[in-house]
Amino acid sequence: MPTLEDVARKAGVSTATVSKVLSNTPYFTASTRDKVMRAVEETGYMPHLAARALAAGRTCIVGVVFPWVYDGIFTDPHILHILEGIEPECSQHGYNILLITPRLTTSGVDEHYLQLIRSGYIDGIIALDNVPFASVLEPIHKKGIPVVNIGYHVTSYMVRSDDYTGGYQLMQHLVALGHGEIGIIDVQPDLNYSAEERMKGVYAAAEASGMSVESLPTARGDFSVTSGEACAADLLARHPNLTALICLNDRMALGAIQQARRMGRQVPQQLSVVGFDDIPLAAASDPTLTTIRSDAPRMGREATRMLFSVLNGQTPDSVLCPVQLIVRQSTTAVKGGCLT
Amino acid sequence: MPTLEDVARKAGVSTATVSKVLSNTPYFTASTRDKVMRAVEETGYMPHLAARALAAGRTCIVGVVFPWVYDGIFTDPHILHILEGIEPECSQHGYNILLITPRLTTSGVDEHYLQLIRSGYIDGIIALDNVPFASVLEPIHKKGIPVVNIGYHVTSYMVRSDDYTGGYQLMQHLVALGHGEIGIIDVQPDLNYSAEERMKGVYAAAEASGMSVESLPTARGDFSVTSGEACAADLLARHPNLTALICLNDRMALGAIQQARRMGRQVPQQLSVVGFDDIPLAAASDPTLTTIRSDAPRMGREATRMLFSVLNGQTPDSVLCPVQLIVRQSTTAVKGGCLT
DNA sequence: TAAGAGTAGTTAAGCGCTTAACTACTACGA
DNA sequence: TCGTAGTAGTTAAGCGCTTAACTACTCTTA
Incomplete structure (x- = not known):
């Protein structure tokens, strides 16, 4: 795989120039930009994300935390619909989704989860934290990762269904x-x-x-x-x-x-x-x-938007997603009942 | 966050020693191991995964590629059940799951997907590649990432339902x-x-x-x-x-x-x-x-096991998961029909 | 007793990228 | 003429970790 240095050599500039041109830093002549872009094309260069993460301190990964409480996590279509809302927003911002499913018991979360949270691998988190007896949020707060919770556990940023x-x-x-x-x-x-x-x-x-x-x-x-x-x-x-x-x-x-x-x-x-x-x-x-x-996709979408706005230094308001009564055939007026 | 160096200083050894002790390299005295482990405890050290990825060339991330073909991806409970099989295997090996949902059209895959595949962020891939008109496998092969496909697109390692x-x-x-x-x-x-x-x-x-x-x-x-x-x-x-x-x-x-x-x-x-x-x-x-x-969870499980065995340099056989006829109430002998 | 084998640790290079700090040149007004 | 501001690019440190190559010591064994 070609590296920045290969590109720089080919373009006849320094690696710093390549890096900056690629991140749209101002103060470069059109001809320099051209040389760089052509060299990128020719070498088929792709940034190495781990290296970038290490240098820049950002990984472009958001963690989606769905705690494995009762076995229903992988059975409930609701989960999938929340993801449906999260995915396009992340994709649009160039972020990737790390699916995190900690084992959550009354005695806390598992070790692997703890490691992951504290490993610096994750820029921001969307959690589905909604069981009263335990929470996945504590290690996240401790580490100081921005987090939006879809659920009722209280934290700075929340999305709830009404x-x-x-x-x-x-x-x-x-x-x-x-x-x-x-x-x-x-x-x-x-x-x-x-x-x-x-x-x-x-x-x-x-x-x-x-x-x-x-x-x-x-x-x-x-x-x-x-x-x-x-x-x-x-x-x-x-x-x-x-x-x-x-x-x-x-x-x-x-x-x-x-x-x-x-x-x-x-x-x-x-x-x-x-x-x-x-x-x-x-x-x-x-x-x-x-x-x-x-509206599960909407909850996912709102949560993701909130997260990105937090990552941009803003402090968005929490969201309460409205619900809607859908009347179909399974209900009818009681026979002989007096309608008000 | 404490780094290897902090731990090394506290333990009175070199960073190499700490790194090696933590990865269970032989030839260290019990007392050295002890010193290191104690220092790890005291500092609350956690390895920085991006740094480790850069240095070691492994990210401990497996990509799970569910192409977004028809809108059904996020509607089909099947998907979730495959994940149910994948997750515990990964977790057990200390690997994390990056959920990748490329847009797959007749003209190919989207740019973001291409970048991700070629970025060196992913050690191995489990794909759900099963639509005849297009495939997500090509960029993966080109990059040389080990991949197991759950589906009928032909590649080295496959899991199929019968x-x-x-x-x-x-x-x-x-x-x-x-x-x-x-x-x-x-x-x-x-x-x-x-x-x-x-x-x-x-x-x-x-x-x-x-x-x-x-x-x-x-x-x-x-x-x-x-x-x-x-x-x-x-x-x-x-x-x-x-x-x-x-x-x-x-x-x-x-x-x-x-x-x-x-x-x-x-x-x-x-x-x-x-x-x-x-x-x-x-x-x-x-x-x-x-x-x-x-058996969707089984397919996920088999695929994940195959992937790890490939990552360990083995060449496992492809798997055909058996199916089972479940007879319930919706079928009965035809009225007046002649049973053989 | 010297060479080899095994044990226990250190040194330092380097993974590929970002970015602060620097150089150098041009333009322009006082 | 000098000082300042703006423009265009380079240098080099360093993110935190792994690991090849090395040192140094202790046993064996011929």
């Missing part, structure tokens, strides 16, 4: 349809901040319409389809008079619908079901699913 | 159930080698059982759920006597099932449907889906 409002809207929607006996398919507390926020929204809307939060029948799943089935089986057996089910994500909602059918309940005629996320299948299932759309 | 056998098994399964009128939901040719292989398998099994391949009713989708619906609508309208549908992936199969229902066909009583991939929803849909399971 989960609270999403939860609120779901409950509000069901109440407006006349539902009074509403079951909840939740997840275990302390698993996920977003889920907690969604529940806060659900409860707030319940209270706003005069319902008692404590009396809402609840089952706990783990975001998976099968757990949705199990929870629905449990809830419908214990509370046969339920007319609606709020599920904290779409996959559990789809499972719940299957299970309800097996138990002889027609959806939505006898049971309304709502989900959260608006995964692609929500629009294609039978019945199509009423849900909350959170 | 798509041919998968297709064969699907057709064989339906034939064994007595189906004779079978529709195909295909994708456009030249989009994906795997799809082509699957079709070859389907056709081979058809011929083996004496069917005429040309007469198989076929519609072309694009792997999406909605395209599955559209294709099913088309096929069932044009060929009302179909008793079974082979879909080249699960998402199209799920769409086809929905559409068949809407058109008054019960699945599987009046129409058997099979998919390909075994995505999580295949086991949770209603009816559950008969499909072919291809």
